[in-house]
Amino acid sequence: MNLSRKTQLQPRLRSAACLFFCMVVCTIVCGQTLAADSTGTTPPRPNILWLTSEDNGPELGCYGDDYADTPCIDELAARSLRYRMCWSNAPVCAPARTTIISGMHATSLGGQHMRSSASLPEGMKLYPQVLREAGYYCTNHTKTDYNFRESDSDAGWHESGRKAHWKNRPSDDTPFFSVFNYTISHESKIRNKPHTLVHDPAKAVLPAYHPDTPEVRRDWAQYYDRLTEMDAMVGAAIAELTEAGLADSTIIFHYGDHGSGMPRSKRRPFNSGLQVPLIVHVPEAYRELAPADYLPGGISDRLVSFVDLGPTAISLAGSAPPANMQGVPFMGKHAGDAKTLLFGYRGRMDERIDMVRSCTDGRFVYMRHFYPDRPYLKHVDFMFQTPTTRIWKQMNDAGQLNDAQSKFWQVKPTEELFDLQSDPDEVDNIAQLPQHAAKLAEMREATKQWMRSTGDLGLLTEAEMHRQSGPDAPRTLALSDRFDVDALVDAAWEAGDAWQACDAHTIAAMQKLCASDAPGIRFWGCRGLALGLASHGTVLSNEEIASAMETLMTATEDPNASVRVAACDILIRINDTGAQQRAAKELMRLADLPEDGYFVGIAALNVIDANREAVLRHSGKTFESLSKIRKDSPKRGGDYVTRLLTTLSQPQD
Structure with a gap:
């Protein structure tokens, strides 16, 4: 963290109350949170706390981003394991949350479309229901958005809403699983006005695909401001846990729910739309549940994704994930083998129909476009409320963009391959280069086989999926x-x-x-x-x-x-x-x-x-x-x- 810059930035926060809150929280968290374990008997099973934030990728100080001011999360990372590559599987909230809550790829449930209202097969258990049966007190504060029809959206929480909290558990010896979701970093907050910028727009590092304009720089600066505010909220949650004497009995996860809310991150299954931060803290008393590569302040190269989160929570609770769950636990009693590939997907995004499948081995990203005749970025009303989107489109129409910037308003190739090592912004398609033919063939075939093995319902149009399924759940349809x-x-x-x-x-x-x-x-x-x-x-x-x-x-x-x-x-x-x-x-x-x-x-x-x-x-x-x-x-x-x-x-x- 750049302390001198932080000191200069803080007086410019929007209000004295916000400034005071951030200073107090960061002092508590950075100074003493997760310090020496408190005395007392350690419960046989850990509490589990998930701190999630919306619409943010790994734009954090602990992930090497010098522009970010995230002291609380950085402090957590210094005492925890940071995963280098975690994919949200879907680049927008609802399908990503379908994946998490079910432990299954949204494409297997027909939930890859935004607000698809898919049905659940009768008897299928979501991870909170499994944890509840295992004796955990389960709370969700506050977002659901699981992409299921209303009758399937309960998920089995003891409490879900603004009053949901681990403090409400029936007794101190009842293990809890609690989720706190922070919306301050959501796409809508980037364009929220009025806002006095804290981060200097001139210092923002723009991706190669965005034009360098005052509007774009302001949006990126405001996004980083929101991450700083989100960081303080994460810090407050950890401080609350510490003050309750539960730091030594609680495994903490922090992750974002998909890539940033900036255009060509959110809604597009590039790495920029799928990669999220994932930080896991395991207290000393539960290190036998930690992965083999766990090291405080360490980095894990294990590939993980959202489909693995629910099964991992169940594994940490000591139970085996249900057979229908496709994710692989990466921690706990039932931890499985590491993956060699992760997969991502996009279906209908709000009012725009598209179908894309992605695959990564941690370095290369493969994308298959099933509607290559449609542009990457078509008019989506919610996305066009962001100033960056509007000025980007205006400049494209005026012929004022370079090749890397104008590409995303054009039609697509059928398949793309990107090397994140040399091209982190994913603007240079190397699929046609002979030196990458073997990698292309490998990832192409892996994507095809994954679609087969998971019963990808995107192979049917959304209308046809619902027509064929009738009163049955789409997953029942996929298995029939x-x-x-x-x-x-x-x-x-x-x-x-x-x-x-x-x-x-x-x-x-x-x-x-x-x-x-x-x-x-x-x-x-x-x-x-x-x-x-x-x-x-x-x-x-x-x-x-x-x-x-x-x-x-x-x-x-x-x-x-x-x-x-x-x-x-x-x-x-x-x-x-x-x-x-x-x-x-x-x-x-x-x-x-x-x-x-x-x-x-x-x-x-x-x-x-x-x-x-x-x-x-x-x-x-x-x-x-x-x-x-x-x-x-x-x-x-x-x-x-x-x-x-x-x-x-x-x-x-």
């Missing part, structure tokens, strides 16, 4: 014989490859998929034809184009709505009046008819938004005619339809 996971993985991969190379053989292969009895396979067949025509239409022969067009025109009458959307997605872009007319009318119908389903409406509106002029010209309707879908939208997700309709009423980006 209703679709062939292997065949879906292969189809999705083949469709993506059409973006990179398309010829008569590719068209024939996609047409074969379009003839499948399974609507999920037909969807990927249409996606493959769409990607092939969009990227290689100028080099295909007239016969090949005509053949693909005939298949897609037929698909606009497919009995499955998701297949029709996929066919229209490319037909509306083709310079053919007949194709555009059919696609425009079908898209407007799909967006307007509630019987086709809310999620079909979102998919259709995404395509309409990218092709507004053609849809208006050929459909004979106006966007105002779609307003009735607002009435038919689910309560939690209705805002996303409203946002899309609002976007359609404004000038195109």
Whole structure:
């Protein structure tokens, strides 16, 4: 920590009360928290305290960030084990919390979409329920956002809310598991005004993908200010524990819930959106539960992720994780073998549909894009409330960005490979370099096999997942014989490859998929034809184009709505009046008819938004005619339809 800079910065905090609070807490925590263990009998099982913070990556002093002022967390790290690489699995709160609470990848539950309201299989236990059965008093203060339907959101806490606290346990000898979640570092707080900056914007170190403007520097400086405020809250929680005489009987975790709230971190499954700090303190009395590499002030190279957190808590409590949990405990009685790879995912993010899968070995990051024809950064209303996003987009439209900065407003390659050692900002795609061919092939195959083994429900559109599952839980669907996971993985991969190379053989292969009895396979067949025509239409022969067009025109009458959307997605872009007319009318119908389903409406509106002029010209309707879908939208997700309709009423980006 830079003490001289800290001394200069503190008088500029927003209020004297805030200044006093931070000074007192940091004095307590840095001076005496977690010092010598108190006397007395150590309980047979440890208490467990999780201190989580929202929307922050490893931008902390203890992770080598010189711009950060986080003395309380730095002090905790000096006495604890810091994990070098921890992934949140999802780059946004709800799917990440789905993963934590279930001990399963959100993609296995259909919860990878933002606010997906997935259902849970009957009898499935979440980690607080397992801990409760093990005799722990379990509290959550305060955020849930587990991405489940309302009837499944209880999770089994003794208390969950603003009054939830380990102090409320029935007796002093009852072990507790308590979560405290701090929202001060959330994305919304970056743009919260008025705010007197503490960190000097001129000293902010900007990532290569952000333009260097006063707006961007201010947002980064305010983000670091919020981390300092969050740090004081963490310190206060530790001080409270210490003052209660529980420092020697409590294992403490501190972690962020995904990457920073700055654009191209949050919502994108790059390392910048997935890597979070993870610091674990194990008192001396429980060192037999600590990992083999535990050393106060040490760094662990073990790869861990959010899917492992619940199983690890259960293991620390002395119980075995339920068989359905996919995570591997990295501490405790049931600790498992270290992983060689971590995986990440993105589905629909608010109103924008996308599908990405990520993989890392700690140095290299592999990304597979299943919608490569859509830009990295599409208009998401909540993200565009951040000044950095708006100025970044304005400069891109004005042609004022360099290659690294403008890349993220463009369409994507099917796959990317980044070397964090030489390119920590992940702007240089090395997937095509021959010297990395072996690493690319290894991580590509590992990602495919992981999708197979975990029953990745992202292989079905969100609308199709809900249609097929009906009253059953999506996980029940994934484990059933209703679709062939292997065949879906292969189809999705083949469709993506059409973006990179398309010829008569590719068209024939996609047409074969379009003839499948399974609507999920037909969807990927249409996606493959769409990607092939969009990227290689100028080099295909007239016969090949005509053949693909005939298949897609037929698909606009497919009995499955998701297949029709996929066919229209490319037909509306083709310079053919007949194709555009059919696609425009079908898209407007799909967006307007509630019987086709809310999620079909979102998919259709995404395509309409990218092709507004053609849809208006050929459909004979106006966007105002779609307003009735607002009435038919689910309560939690209705805002996303409203946002899309609002976007359609404004000038195109």
